[in-house]
Amino acid sequence: DIPDALCERDKVKFTVHTKTTLSSFQKPDFSVPRQHEDFIWLHDTLVETEDYAGLIIPPAPPKPDFESPREKMHKLGEGEATMTKEEYTKMKQELEAEYLAVFKKTVQVHEVFLQRLSSHPVLSKDRNFQIFLEYDQDLSVRRKNAKEMFGGFFKNMVKSADEVLIAGVKEVDDFFEQEKTFLLDYFSKIKEATAKAEKMTRSHKNIADDYIRLSATLNSLSAEESTNYYFIKFCLKLFQNFLCVCLKKVEGRVASDEELKLTELLRYYMRDIQAAKDLLYRRARALADYENSNKALDKARLKGKDVSQAEEHQKRCLQKFDTLSESGKKELTNFKARRVVAFRKNLVEMAELEVKHAKNNMTLLQGCIELLSGN
Amino acid sequence: MATSSDRNPPPFPATDVSKPGLSDLLDGDSDEGDDIFVSNRTSPLFVSRGVSQPERVREEPADLFSQEEAGTDTARSNGVNSDDDNDLFAEAQSDLDTNTSSSAVQPHISSSSGPRPASSFQQNPAAMQHTSLEQLEEEEAKDSFDVDVAVTNPEKVGDGMNAYVAYKVFTRSSLPLFKSKAFSVRRRFSDFLGLYEKLSAKQTLHGCIIPPPPEKSVVGMTKVKVGMDDPSSVEFVERRRAALERYLQRVVSHPSLVQDPDVREFLEKDDLPRAVNTQTLSGAGFLKMINRASDAVNKMTIKMNESDTWFEDKLQEVEAEEQQLRKLHSVVDSLVNHRKELCGNTAIFAKSMAMLGNSEDNTALSRALSQLAEVEDKMEQLHQEQAASDFFILAELLADYIRLLGAVRGCLDQRMRAWQRWQEAQSTLQKKRETEAKLLWANKPDKLQQAKDEITEWETKVTQYERDFDRIGMTVRKEFLRFEKDKAKDFKSQIIKYLEAMMKSQQRFIKFWEAFLPEAKAIA
Numbered sequence: 059d060i061p062d063a064l065c066e067r068d069k070v071k072f073t074v075h076t077k078t079t080l081s082s083f084q085k086p087d088f089s090v091p092r093q094h095e096d097f098i099w100l101h102d103t104l105v106e107t108e109d110y111a112g113l114i115i116p117p118a119p120p121k122p123d124f125e126s127p128r129e130k131m132h133k134l135g136e137g138e139a140t141m142t143k144e145e146y147t148k149m150k151q152e153l154e155a156e157y158l159a160v161f162k163k164t165v166q167v168h169e170v171f172l173q174r175l176s177s178h179p180v181l182s183k184d185r186n187f188q189i190f191l192e193y194d195q196d197l198s199v200r201r202k203n204a205k206e207m208f209g210g211f212f213k214n215m216v217k218s219a220d221e222v223l224i225a226g227v228k229e230v231d232d233f234f235e236q237e238k239t240f241l242l243d244y245f246s247k248i249k250e251a252t253a254k255a256e257k258m259t260r261s262h263k264n265i266a267d268d269y270i271r272l273s274a275t276l277n278s279l280s281a282e283e284s285t286n287y288y289f290i291k292f293c294l295k296l297f298q299n300f301l302c303v304c305l306k307k308v309e310g311r312v313a314s315d316e317e318l319k320l321t322e323l324l325r326y327y328m329r330d331i332q333a334a335k336d337l338l339y340r341r342a343r344a345l346a347d348y349e350n351s352n353k354a355l356d357k358a359r360l361k362g363k364d365v366s367q368a369e370e371h372q373k374r375c376l377q378k379f380d381t382l383s384e385s386g387k388k389e390l391t392n393f394k395a396r397r398v399v400a401f402r403k404n405l406v407e408m409a410e411l412e413v414k415h416a417k418n419n420m421t422l423l424q425g426c427i428e429l430l431s432g433n
Numbered sequence: 434m435a436t437s438s439d440r441n442p443p444p445f446p447a448t449d450v451s452k453p454g455l456s457d458l459l460d461g462d463s464d465e466g467d468d469i470f471v472s473n474r475t476s477p478l479f480v481s482r483g484v485s486q487p488e489r490v491r492e493e494p495a496d497l498f499s500q501e502e503a504g505t506d507t508a509r510s511n512g513v514n515s516d517d518d519n520d521l522f523a524e525a526q527s528d529l530d531t532n533t534s535s536s537a538v539q540p541h542i543s544s545s546s547g548p549r550p551a552s553s554f555q556q557n558p559a560a561m562q563h564t565s566l567e568q569l570e571e572e573e574a575k576d577s578f579d580v581d582v583a584v585t586n587p588e589k590v591g592d593g594m595n596a597y598v599a600y601k602v603f604t605r606s607s608l609p610l611f612k613s614k615a616f617s618v619r620r621r622f623s624d625f626l627g628l629y630e631k632l633s634a635k636q637t638l639h640g641c642i643i644p645p646p647p648e649k650s651v652v653g654m655t656k657v658k659v660g661m662d663d664p665s666s667v668e669f670v671e672r673r674r675a676a677l678e679r680y681l682q683r684v685v686s687h688p689s690l691v692q693d694p695d696v697r698e699f700l701e702k703d704d705l706p707r708a709v710n711t712q713t714l715s716g717a718g719f720l721k722m723i724n725r726a727s728d729a730v731n732k733m734t735i736k737m738n739e740s741d742t743w744f745e746d747k748l749q750e751v752e753a754e755e756q757q758l759r760k761l762h763s764v765v766d767s768l769v770n771h772r773k774e775l776c777g778n779t780a781i782f783a784k785s786m787a788m789l790g791n792s793e794d795n796t797a798l799s800r801a802l803s804q805l806a807e808v809e810d811k812m813e814q815l816h817q818e819q820a821a822s823d824f825f826i827l828a829e830l831l832a833d834y835i836r837l838l839g840a841v842r843g844c845l846d847q848r849m850r851a852w853q854r855w856q857e858a859q860s861t862l863q864k865k866r867e868t869e870a871k872l873l874w875a876n877k878p879d880k881l882q883q884a885k886d887e888i889t890e891w892e893t894k895v896t897q898y899e900r901d902f903d904r905i906g907m908t909v910r911k912e913f914l915r916f917e918k919d920k921a922k923d924f925k926s927q928i929i930k931y932l933e934a935m936m937k938s939q940q941r942f943i944k945f946w947e948a949f950l951p952e953a954k955a956i957a
Binding site (some may be wrong): 250254255261426431 | 764768774779781784795925939946949954
C-alpha cells in the first residue's frame with residue numbers, strides 16, 4: 059500500500075510500502091520512494107511483455123491532475139481584492155479541501171494499481187514488479203523521449219487500424235464472441251456515463267460554491283444592519299450561519315462523495331474495460347497470426363519448400379493462441395466478477411452517503427426553522 | 434403587510450401589555466409555524482374572543498390575526514391612527530361580537546400555505562360564494578387591515594401586437610370603504626402602472642413609501658403577444674402575476690394608501706380608463722424621462738442643510754443596504770442558474786445510466802443500474818422544484834426589496850424637494866420684503882400696498898411650506914419604522930418558507946435513496 063505521499067511542486071512522490079511473506083524478496087517489510095513516471099514505466103513493461111499477453115494488465119493510473127484546483131487558486135488570488143476577507147478565507151479553505159481531495163484520489167488510484175498487481179497470481183511474480191517494489195534507489199526511469207512518445211503514438215494508430223481489420227476475423231469460440239460484443243458495447247456506454255457523471259458533479263460543486271458566496275454576502279449584510287432593527291440582523295445571521303455554512307459544507311461533501319464513488323467508479327472501469335479490450339485484441343491478433351501461418355503453411359506445402367519452418371511457425375502460433383485463449387477466458391470471468399463486486403460496493407456506499415447527507419441536511423434545516431420561528 | 438407589531442423588541446411601546454389568552458393560542462398555533470404572527474395584544478377587549486377561539490384554533494388559525502388589526506391601532510403610538518383606523522376598530526369589534534364564526538376581519542400576515550386563506554375565507558359567509566378554492570389555493574393571501582387581494586387567472590386577450598394579458602383581481606374586505614364584501618375586476622399590466630403613477634403624484638401621500646410595481650419587460654411581453662407557448666413565457670407570466678399580487682398586497686396593507694380613492698377605484702371599478710401615460714413611447718413617457726433627468730441634476734446641485742441627522746443616517750443605511758441586497762440577489766441568481774444546470778445534467782446522466790443498465794449482462798447489477806437511473810431522474814425533478822423555490826421565494830424577495838429601497842429613497846427625495854420649496858419661498862419672501870423696504874424709502878404708496886399684499890401672501894406660503902416640510906419629515910419617519918418592521922417580518926417568513934421547502938425536498942431525497950439501497954445491496 060501507499061501510506062504516504064508527498065507533493066513536491068510539480069511532481070508527486072509516493073512512498074510505496076510493502077509487507078510480504080514471499081521468499082523472493084530480501085526483506086519482509088520495506089518502503090521505497092516512487093514517482094508517477096515509475097508507475098507508468100512498470101505498466102508499460104508489463105504490457106510489452108509477451109508472456110503476459112493473455113492477461114488483463116491493470117490500467118495505469120492517470121497522471122495526477124492538479125490543474126483544476128491550481129487554476130482556481132490562481133483566479134482566487136487575482137480576485138482577492140474584490141472579495142471581503144471572510145469570503146476569501148472561505149474560498150481558500152474550499153480550494154484547499156479540493157486540492158486535498160484530488161490528492162487523495164491520486165494516491166488511491168496508484169495504490170489500487172499496485173494492489174491489483176500484487177494480488178494477481180502471475181503478475182505479482184514479475185521480475186520488474188519486484189524491482190519496482192524493492193529497488194532502494196531512484197529507478198531513474200528513462201522517460202520516454204520524444205521519439206519514443208511518437209513511436210508509441212504511432213503504434214497506437216497502427217493498433218486501432220489493426221483492430222478494425224481484425225474485427226472481421228471470425229471468432230471460433232462463442233464465449234469470446236459474446237465477450238467481445240458485450241465489452242465493446244459496454245465500453246461505449248460507460249464512457250458516456252462517465253462524461254455525464256462528471257458534468258453532474260461539476261454542477262453540484264458550482265452550487266456548493268454559490269452557497270459559500272451567499273453566506274459571505276449575508277455575513278456582510280448582517281454586519282451592516284447593525285443600526286437597524288436587531289431582529290433582521292439576528293435572522294440573517296442565523297440563516298447565514300446555520301444554513302449556508304453547514305449546508306454548503308454538506309453540499310460540497312455530497313458533491314465530492316458523489317464524485318469519488320460514482321464518477322471514479324465509472325472512470326476506473328472504463329479504463330479497465332479498455333484493458334480487457336486490449337486483451338481481446340491481442341488474442342484476436344494471435345488468431346489472425348495463426349490463420350496467417352496456416353495459410354503460409356498451405357502455401358509452403360504447395361510450393362514444397364520451407365515446410366518445416368512454416369509448420370513450426372504454425373505450431374507456435376497455435377500454441378500462443380491457445381494459451382492466450384485460456385488465460386483470457388479466466389481473466390475475463392474474473393474481471394466480470396470483480397466488476398460486479400466493485401459496482402455493488404460503490405453503489406451501496408454512495409447510496410448510504412447520500413442518505414446520511416440528506417439526513418444531516420434535514421436536521422440542520424429543522425434546527426434552523428425552529429430557531430427562526432421560535433424567535 | 435400588516436402594520437401590527439409582532440414580537441416587538443422592548444423599545445417599541447405598547448408591547449408590555451401582553452394578553453395571556455393569546456399566548457395560549459400562540460402555542461396552539463405553533464404547529465402552523467405562525468408564531469411570528471402573533472402579536473401582543475394591548476387591548477383587553479379581545480380576551481373573551483381569544484378564549485373562545487381555542488377550540489377552533491386548529492382549523493382556523495387565521496382568527497388569531499383578526500386580533501391583530503385591533504392591536505395595530507392601539508399599538509401604533511406614532512399617531513398614524515387616524516379616525517379611520519378607530520372606525521375600523523369599532524366595526525371589527527362589533528362584527529366580532531355579533532358573529533363569532535364569521536370574523537370578517539381576517540388579516541393574514543404573509544402566510545405560507547394556501548389552505549389557510551381558504552379557512553379564513555370561510556369565515557365570511559358573504560364571501561363564501563365568491564371564493565373559489567382553486568383561486569385561493571393559488572395565492573398566498575396576504576392581507577392586513579381587513580383587505581384581501583389576490584391576482585389570478587392571467588388570460589391573453591386579443592391577438593397580435595395589440596394583445597395583452599388580463600388578470601383577475603379579486604378583493605375581499607369588510608371595510609366600509611368598499612361597496613361590497615367581495616368583488617373582482619379584470620385589469621391589465623398598464624392599469625397597475627397607472628395606479629402607481631397616480632399615487633406617486635399625489636401631494637397628500639408625499640413622504641409615504643409607495644410600493645413600486647414590477648418592471649416593464651418588452652422582451653417578455655412580446656413573446657407572450659406573439660403567442661409563443663414555451664415554458665419561458667409561461668414562467669414570465671407567472672412571475673409577473675406573483676409580482677403584481679405582492680405589489681397590490683403591499684399597497685392595501687399600507688394604512689394611508691388603502692383609503693385612497695384611486696386605490697379603491699382600481700379595485701372596484703369595472704372599467705378603468707386606459708392608462709396611456711404608462712406607455713414607454715408615448716408623450717407622457719418622454720415627459721417622465723425628462724422630469725427624471727432634471728430631478729437627478731437637481732439632486733446633485735442642491736445641498737440640503739440637514740438639521741436632523743436621523744435622515745442623513747437613514748439615507749446612508751438605505752444606500753448600503755441596497756448595495757448588499759443587489760450583491761445577494763446576484764448570488765442567488767447564480768445559484769438558481771447552477772441548480773437548473775444540475776437539473777439538466779442529472780437528466781442526461783440518468784439516461785446514460787439507463788442505457789448502461791440495459792447493456793449490463795449481470796441481471797442484478799443491471800436492475801440496480803436502472804434503479805439508479807430512476808433515482809437520478811427523481812432527483813432531477815427535486816432539483817427543479819428546488820430551483821423554482823429558490824427563485825420564487827428568495828430571488829424575487831430580494832428583487833422586491835431592492836425596488837422598495839429605491840422607493841424609500843424616493844421618499845427622502847420628496848422631503849428634500851419640500852425643503853427646497855420652503856427655502857425658495859423664504860428667499861422670495863425676503864426679496865419681497867426688500868422691495869417693500871425700497872418702496873417705503875422711495876415713498877410710492879400704491880405700489881407699497883401691492884408689495885404688502887405680496888408679502889403677506891408669501892408669508893403664508895412660507896409657513897405652509899414649512900409645515901409641509903415638517904409633516905413630510907414626520908411621515909417619512911413613521912414610514913421608515915413601519916417599513917423596517919415589515920421588512921423584518923417579510924424576510925423572516927420567506928426564509929422560513931424557503932427552509933421548509935428545502936426540508937421537504939430533503940425528506941424525499943432520503944426516501945428515494947433509501948429505496949435504492951436494498952437494490953444496490955442485492956447485487957449478487
